[in-house]
Structure formats: C-alpha cells, structure tokens
Amino acid sequence: MNWKSRVFLALLILLVGVHWAQAQYVIKGRVTDASNGDPVPFASVGLVGLNLGTTTNFQGEYTFHSKVLTDSLFVSFVGYKKRVKFIDKKKAFQEVDFQMDPAQRALQEVIVYSGENPAFKILRQVVKQRDVNDRNKLSAYEYDSYTKMELDVDNISEKLRNSKIMREIESSIKKFEKEAGEDGKPVIPTYISESISKFYYRESPKRKKEKIIKTNIKGVGVQDGGFISQLVGGNLIANYNFYQNYVPFFGKDFASPIGDNWKGNYKFFLGDTVNVDGHVCYQLDFDPKNAQDLVFTGQMWIDTTSFALVQIDAAIDKQANLNFIDKIKISQELEQVTDGAWLPSRTRFLIDIEELTKGSAGMLLKMYISNKGFVVNRPKPLEFYDLTSEVAEDAKEPDPEFWKYARYEPLSRQDLTAFALIDSVKNLPIVRTYVEIAEIALSGYKKFNDIEVGPYLSSIAVNRLEGARFRLGFRTNSNFDKHWILRGNVGFGTRDLVPKYSIEVNYLFSKAKWTIAGLRHSYDIERVGLTPELIGDNRLFYAFTRWGAFSGAFFRRESEAFFSTEVTKGLSFTAQMNTRSFDPLFRFQYRLNPELGNASPVQDYYQESFVTLEARFAKGETFIMNGNERITLATKRIPVVTFRYQRGFKGFLGGDFNYERFTLKAYQTFRLGTFGRSDYTLSLGYTPSNLPAPLLFPHLGNETLFFVRSAFSTMNYFEFVSDQFVSLQYNHNFEGLLFNRIPLIKKLKWRFIASGNLLWGSQRKENKDIMKDVNNPLKSKFLDMYSFDSLNPNVPYAEVGYGIDNIFKLFRIQAFHRLSYMDHGSPKAFRLMASVNFSF
Numbered sequence: 001m002n003w004k005s006r007v008f009l010a011l012l013i014l015l016v017g018v019h020w021a022q023a024q025y026v027i028k029g030r031v032t033d034a035s036n037g038d039p040v041p042f043a044s045v046g047l048v049g050l051n052l053g054t055t056t057n058f059q060g061e062y063t064f065h066s067k068v069l070t071d072s073l074f075v076s077f078v079g080y081k082k083r084v085k086f087i088d089k090k091k092a093f094q095e096v097d098f099q100m101d102p103a104q105r106a107l108q109e110v111i112v113y114s115g116e117n118p119a120f121k122i123l124r125q126v127v128k129q130r131d132v133n134d135r136n137k138l139s140a141y142e143y144d145s146y147t148k149m150e151l152d153v154d155n156i157s158e159k160l161r162n163s164k165i166m167r168e169i170e171s172s173i174k175k176f177e178k179e180a181g182e183d184g185k186p187v188i189p190t191y192i193s194e195s196i197s198k199f200y201y202r203e204s205p206k207r208k209k210e211k212i213i214k215t216n217i218k219g220v221g222v223q224d225g226g227f228i229s230q231l232v233g234g235n236l237i238a239n240y241n242f243y244q245n246y247v248p249f250f251g252k253d254f255a256s257p258i259g260d261n262w263k264g265n266y267k268f269f270l271g272d273t274v275n276v277d278g279h280v281c282y283q284l285d286f287d288p289k290n291a292q293d294l295v296f297t298g299q300m301w302i303d304t305t306s307f308a309l310v311q312i313d314a315a316i317d318k319q320a321n322l323n324f325i326d327k328i329k330i331s332q333e334l335e336q337v338t339d340g341a342w343l344p345s346r347t348r349f350l351i352d353i354e355e356l357t358k359g360s361a362g363m364l365l366k367m368y369i370s371n372k373g374f375v376v377n378r379p380k381p382l383e384f385y386d387l388t389s390e391v392a393e394d395a396k397e398p399d400p401e402f403w404k405y406a407r408y409e410p411l412s413r414q415d416l417t418a419f420a421l422i423d424s425v426k427n428l429p430i431v432r433t434y435v436e437i438a439e440i441a442l443s444g445y446k447k448f449n450d451i452e453v454g455p456y457l458s459s460i461a462v463n464r465l466e467g468a469r470f471r472l473g474f475r476t477n478s479n480f481d482k483h484w485i486l487r488g489n490v491g492f493g494t495r496d497l498v499p500k501y502s503i504e505v506n507y508l509f510s511k512a513k514w515t516i517a518g519l520r521h522s523y524d525i526e527r528v529g530l531t532p533e534l535i536g537d538n539r540l541f542y543a544f545t546r547w548g549a550f551s552g553a554f555f556r557r558e559s560e561a562f563f564s565t566e567v568t569k570g571l572s573f574t575a576q577m578n579t580r581s582f583d584p585l586f587r588f589q590y591r592l593n594p595e596l597g598n599a600s601p602v603q604d605y606y607q608e609s610f611v612t613l614e615a616r617f618a619k620g621e622t623f624i625m626n627g628n629e630r631i632t633l634a635t636k637r638i639p640v641v642t643f644r645y646q647r648g649f650k651g652f653l654g655g656d657f658n659y660e661r662f663t664l665k666a667y668q669t670f671r672l673g674t675f676g677r678s679d680y681t682l683s684l685g686y687t688p689s690n691l692p693a694p695l696l697f698p699h700l701g702n703e704t705l706f707f708v709r710s711a712f713s714t715m716n717y718f719e720f721v722s723d724q725f726v727s728l729q730y731n732h733n734f735e736g737l738l739f740n741r742i743p744l745i746k747k748l749k750w751r752f753i754a755s756g757n758l759l760w761g762s763q764r765k766e767n768k769d770i771m772k773d774v775n776n777p778l779k780s781k782f783l784d785m786y787s788f789d790s791l792n793p794n795v796p797y798a799e800v801g802y803g804i805d806n807i808f809k810l811f812r813i814q815a816f817h818r819l820s821y822m823d824h825g826s827p828k829a830f831r832l833m834a835s836v837n838f839s840f
Contacts, residue, residue: 140379191219207385450480466493478627529698609655659689693788722761763790
C-alpha cells in the first residue's frame with residue numbers, strides 16, 4: 001500500500017469515528033423516592049420499545065450510551081409505580097431525573113411444578129457460608145467514615161403552609177420545591193450535619209470505639225453539637241449486620257432475611273442475575289409472611305460464587321407493629337476485604353415519621369454513611385476502647401477549607417440549599433420558642449447557657465403533711481466547667497412551712513474511665529420503702545409518691561461522700577460514706593434492749609453512719625457523652641449484675657448501730673425468637689444484724705394506679721419487711737405475636753404482655769423482738785401506725801399479671817392477681833393499673 005492509500009484509509013477511519021461519535025447519545029440522571037427524596041438504587045432505566053438501558057447505582061444515579069433513541073424513557077423498581085418520560089431524539093446529551101411514587105408491594109405468585117423454591121438453595125448456602133463472610137469473624141477492623149445526617153419536615157398540610165412561620169420562610173420553601181422535581185413532594189430541612197470519624201472494632205472481648213475528628217452541624221435549636229456529633233457519627237447507631245438473626249433498633253429486634261429463621265418469616269422470589277460492582281449476583285426479592293410482624297420487605301443481591309451478601313435494600317412499612325412510623329428503609333452496600341469477610345462500605349438509613357395529629361406535619365430522618373480505608377485483624381490494646389465515643393477538641397470549630405477536601409462525595413444542590421435554609425429559619429423568634437418548649441418537655445430542664453433549672457416534674461406536689469409542696473432545682477452543665485458539677489434544690493410546703501434543701505458538688509476526673517467523686521448534703525421528707533435508693537431512677541413514680549395521703553413519712557438529714565470509677569470496660573466500683581437520720585412522722589418505736597422484753601427502753605428515732613462498697617458488671621455496655629453526663633446506649637444480652645456491701649458503725653458520727661447488709665441484683669433483657677422479648681430482675685438480700693424494720697429490707701409495694709416494673713403491684717406500702725429475701729420479677733412482651741393474627745384487632749397494633757412476681761423472705765426472731773408490741777397495729781385518723789410484718793419463709797408472696805400494651809400507641813393497661821397472703825390485713829386481691837409507655 002503506497003502513502004496515498006495509507007492517507008486515504010486513515011481519513012476514512014477518522015470520518016467513520018466522527019460519524020459514530022455524533023450518533024452516540026448520552027442520557028444521565030437521578031432516580032429518587034417522590035415522597036422523601038431518598039435515592040432509589042438498582043432501579044431499571046431504559047428506552048421504551050428497545051432492549052437498551054442500565055440500572056441506577058447506590059446514589060440513585062444512572063448514565064448510559066446509545067446509538068439510537070426512542071421518544072421516551074422509563075424507570076421501574078419493585079415497590080414503586082413505573083414512570084415514563086418523553087425525551088428529545090435530536091439532543092445528543094440529556095439529563096432526565098425521575099421521582100418515583102411508592103406502590104403497594106405484591107410479589108407475583110410463583111408456581112413450582114417440581115421441587116422447592118429455587119431461592120431456598122441459595123439461602124441455605126448463604127447461611128452455610130456465614131462464618132466465612134460475616135465481619136464478626138475478624139479479630140478486629142477499623143475504617144475511616146463520612147456520615148451525613150438530615151432531619152426534614154414533610155407532608156406539610158395547607159393549614160400549616162399558611163401559618164405565620166411558613167410564610168416567613170416561603171421563599172426558601174419554593175427553592176426546595178424546585179429541588180424536589182416536578183413530581184416530588186417538598187420537604188423542609190431543620191437539621192443537617194456532617195462528620196468525619198474513625199471507627200474501631202475488636203471481636204474478643206467485644207469492644208468498639210468511634211473517634212469524631214470533625215463535625216459540621218447546622219440545625220434549628222442546636223446549641224451544643226458535642227452530643228449530637230456522637231449520634232451522627234453513625235457507626236455506633238447504624239452499624240447494621242444482617243448476618244445476625246435479628247437486626248436491632250428502637251429497642252426492637254427485626255428478623256433478618258438471611259437469619260436462621262429465614263424460611264419461617266419470609267417468602268422469596270428469585271430474579272435475574274445482576275452485576276454489582278464487578279460481582280455477578282443473584283437478585284432475591286423477599287416479603288414477610290405476616291406483614292404485622294417485625295420483619296422486612298425488600299431485595300438483596302447475593303454473590304454467585306461466595307454466596308456473600310453484596311447489597312441489600314430492606315424496608316419496614318406502616319403495617320408492621322410499630323408506632324409513629326410510616327416507613328423505615330435500610331440500604332447497605334458491602335465490600336470484601338483481604339481476609340474474605342465483607343464490611344459495610346455504604347449505608348443509607350431513612351425513617352419516615354408519621355403525622356401525630358391531623359393537620360400537623362411529619363418528619364424524615366435520613367442518614368448516609370460512607371466508609372473506606374479498611375484495616376483488618378489489627379486489634380488495639382483494650383484500654384484504647386475505654387471511651388466508646390470520643391470527640392476531638394477542635395471537632396466543632398468551623399473550617400470551610402477542611403470540608404472542601406474531606407467529603408467523600410461533593411454536596412448536592414439540595415444539600416447546599418438545605419444549609420442555607422436552616423440558617424434563615426433557626427433565628428426566627430417563633431422557631432426559637434418552639435425549640436425551647438420541646439427541650440423542656442424532653443429533658444425536664446430549662447437551659448440558661450451554663451446552668452439548667454428543673455426538673456419541672458418535681459416542682460409541685462400536694463399531700464396531707466406538706467400541703468402544696470413547691471420545689472426549685474438546678475444543675476450546671478459542661479459550659480460551666482468540664483470537671484466541676486453542681487446540683488441543688490430548695491423547697492417548702494404551705495402547711496408545714498419546713499424548708500427542705502439539697503446541695504451537691506461533684507468533680508469528674510476522667511471520662512475515659514468515668515472516674516468521679518462528690519459531696520452531698522440534704523434535708524427532706526421521705527417515705528419508708530419509697531426512698532430514691534429503693535425506687536431507682538424511675539423519676540415519674542418517685543414524683544407521684546409525693547402526692548396524696550403521704551403515709552409512712554419521715555424527715556431525713558443526710559451527708560454523703562462518694563468515689564466511683566470504671567476499672568475496666570464494663571466493671572465499675574463505687575465507695576460511699578454516709579450519715580443519715582430517721583425522724584418519723586408516724587407512730588414508730590423500737591426496743592433498745594429486746595432481750596429485756598417489756599422492761600427494755602424504747603426509742604422513736606435513730607441515726608446511722610455507714611460505708612457502702614458496690615461493684616457493677618455490665619459487659620458490652622456502651623455510652624455516649626452528653627456534656628458532663630454519660631448516657632447508656634445498650635448492653636449485650638447478658639445480665640447486668642450489681643453487688644453491694646454496707647457496713648454500719650456505732651458511735652461514728654453519731655451512728656446507733658453496728659450492722660452489715662449484702663445485696664445482689666441481676667437484670668437481663670433477651671429475645672425469645674418470634675415469641676417476643678422478656679426481661680427479669682433477680683434480687684437477693686441478707687443482713688446478719690439485728691436492726692429496726694426500716695433498716696432491714698422493706699419490699700416495694702404500689703398503692704397507686706400506675707404500673708411500676710420494680711414494685712409488687714398487689715402489695716401495700718410497708719406491708720412486708722425481711723432480713724433475708726430472694727425475689728424474681730419477670731415480664732414478657734409478645735410484640736404483637738398474638739394480636740397480629742386476629743382480624744381487625746391486628747390493625748390496632750396492640751401487644752399482649754404478661755408478668756409474674758415471686759418473693760421469698762423472712763425475719764429472724766431477734767429482729768421481730770426489736771419491734772414487738774411497741775407499735776400499735778391500729779390506724780388512727782391522725783397517725784399512721786405500722787407493724788412491719790414478715791413473710792412466712794415457706795410460703796412465697798406471688799402475683800401474676802396480664803394486659804394490653806400500645807393502646808392508642810401510648811397507654812398500657814394491666815390486671816394483677818394476688819395469689820398468696822390473702823388473709824393478711826386488708827389485701828387487694830385484684831388491681832387494675834395503667835401506665836404511659838412510649839415506644840416505637
């Protein structure tokens with residue numbers, strides 16, 4: 001071939017290439033859920049009439065090339081209505097976005113002519129290979145993480161849209177309407193945040209830690225981003241693992257479609273194979289066998305060679321036995337690491353909260369987590385994990401330059417508009433007022449920069465002894481000081497006019513080991529068997545006990561010094577020294593020398609000085625910090641055990657008794673498969689010492705109309721006292737298992753509950769003699785008199801209960817039957833009790 005022929009051939013190839021390039025059409029866009037703006041991954045996008053198209057990625061984005069065009073483009077995905085849009089056949093490049101409306105999901109009927117469902121063979125392999133693919137097989141892993149979280153208002157009614165607050169931000173709302181697309185429903189962002197963090201996990205013993213490096217937070221009513229930044233770190237909250245039998249959130253356990261009971265909970269449909277980031281995968285659709293159960297609906301993609309979970313889209317709709325929720329959706333994409341296991345590379349989490357009242361708006365919570373830089377099987381020393389969540393000192397300092405390069409993906413137009421809208425909304429006076437009211441309702445305190453006033457729940461009470469009781473309390477927060485914590489209150493009653501008070505000073509040495517020391521002094525009126533140390537942290541019940549007849553009351557003056565530290569993860573020790581007085585307001589006497597019988601002198605008050613040593617073991621318990629307080633997230637499903645030893649000293653700081661007391665308490669909550677969730681409290685107490693009845697173990701009765709988990713519901717106040725006892729309190733919530741199977745009733749989302757309480761106790765003769773014949777067992781109009789009876793060691797106190805939870809999504813009604821000691825005093829053989837029980 002001569003040079004002219006070569007030139008001609010080259011020009012011909014060039015012209016053909018140009019012509020081919022001119023005939024190449026490019027279409028790109030984004031597919032989102034019209035109701036909330038969330039991306040729809042793996043939706044099918046194609047040209048109508050041609051077998052040409054593609055699927056969206058994890059962000060809901062798509063791009064495809066074609067030499068020919070038709071006049072329209074379609075998008076389809078299971079659970080959504082199919083959408084079609086016209087396109088311009090003359091344009092070489094077009095950008096077409098779709099907003100898809102959710103549809104009632106219904107899998108097509110599958111007829112199997114021979115053998116079983118072909119999906120079952122794949123699922124058995126998934127379970128079989130779980131030990132190979134599950135990330136929990138790794139000794140440790142860590143990764144860098146970017147988290148974005150957004151809270152929006154949606155489903156805005158016309159009435160709300162015409163309100164004053166909405167009119168003031170009308171221009172910003174219109175911008176969001178434009179961003180939502182022509183078919184999307186606008187939402188109003190009220191909070192948006194970003195964080196860069198480092199997440200660490202160790203398998204044995206199980207430890208996890210998240211270090212928040214940087215946060216960028218904008219929100220209506222957000223004053224301190226430190227606490228929120230730990231939540232939006234994401235990996236402590238939304239680190240979902242579908243290889244577990246149950247996926248927990250909101251205190252409930254949802255059965256995994258690849259858990260051990262996959263066949264009993266779900267029906268499956270095997271679709272086509274799909275290429276997911278280079279992995280050829282089986283596509284499996286799954287639906288619940290009973291839509292009211294705590295199960296998912298969705299799709300998952302299983303690798304055809306390793307049978308590993310590569311991606312899953314799992315949703316829970318409003319038919320499930322949940323409150324205040326229209327929809328929950330979890331999308332997760334996993335990446336295989338060097339050791340064969342799969343770690344979550346990207347997770348998207350959405351909660352659609354329903355409108356609480358007619359005419360109000362709903363809420364959307366969206367979270368997106370992107371992980372990279374995986375490092376496996378390099379565990380850190382155990383002490384590294386002591387502080388579960390750690391926020392860098394400069395994490396909250398604004399740094400626009402940092403965020404230019406730190407984001408794993410750039411912000412979308414909608415994100416940028418959201419940041420601008422929040423800035424314009426958060427300073428409106430009416431918004432600030434609403435935020436303050438919400439803060440007081442949730443925390444019980446009104447915040448004034450570095451001091452908080454409350455709790456308002458205990459601010460007022462009315463009872464027979466004090467008349468109208470008024471109380472004003474305060475506490476400092478981390479704005480006041482990062483180590484010093486002050487608390488206190490003052491109060492008085494309009495009838496007795498006796499001032500009551502409490503003052504407390506604490507010093508926080510270490511957040512990592514949670515080492516704290518403090519001093520406290522108080523003078524107040526209390527009730528036998530209903531003191532704070534017996535009731536625990538049930539503040540609502542404690543506030544109610546200050547109303548009404550107020551029997552069994554006494555004045556108590558107390559001084560306390562304490563020191564507490566967590567010596568290792570999950571194991572903490574506390575040491576206390578106390579001196580306290582007992583000055584009863586009812587007929588009370590005890591013998592100083594009971595061996596003398598009626599010749600013994602009596603006394604109607606006492607002083608005690610004692611030291612308390614306590615050990616608490618809670619393996620797997622995790623916390624996040626809220627200023628100078630820490631809030632527990634959860635414990636693994638093993639008992640939380642507390643052992644306490646108390647030693648009294650006679651003559652020391654005026655103490656009247658030498659004594660010893662031992663108590664042991666174990667609490668556990670656990671799942672019983674599809675039968676629901678149970679919890680129990682096992683308590684043991686023993687004192688070898690001879691003491692007046694109030695210093696023994698008064699068992700907690702409940703004469704109110706309100707159910708209290710730690711009390712015996714059919715027992716009266718001060719009815720029984722023991723110097724040695726064992727009690728077991730058991731509760732079970734069937735989580736809708738029974739009512740979900742009853743037509744019509746299942747729509748109410750009621751939950752059947754059952755309880756059983758047993759108590760074995762006794763008093764030695766020496767302790768009975770201390771109180772014998774010195775307290776008149778009768779009751780007068782003006783004085784309450786009690787005999788502090790003991791239980792028969794051979795006959796346990798027993799009661800059973802049953803009831804309905806989740807009535808109007810808020811109330812619980814329980815009936816209790818007393819089964820023993822029916823001839824003791826004036827017992828209540830049957831009690832009907834109610835309580836407010838807020839749960840999802």
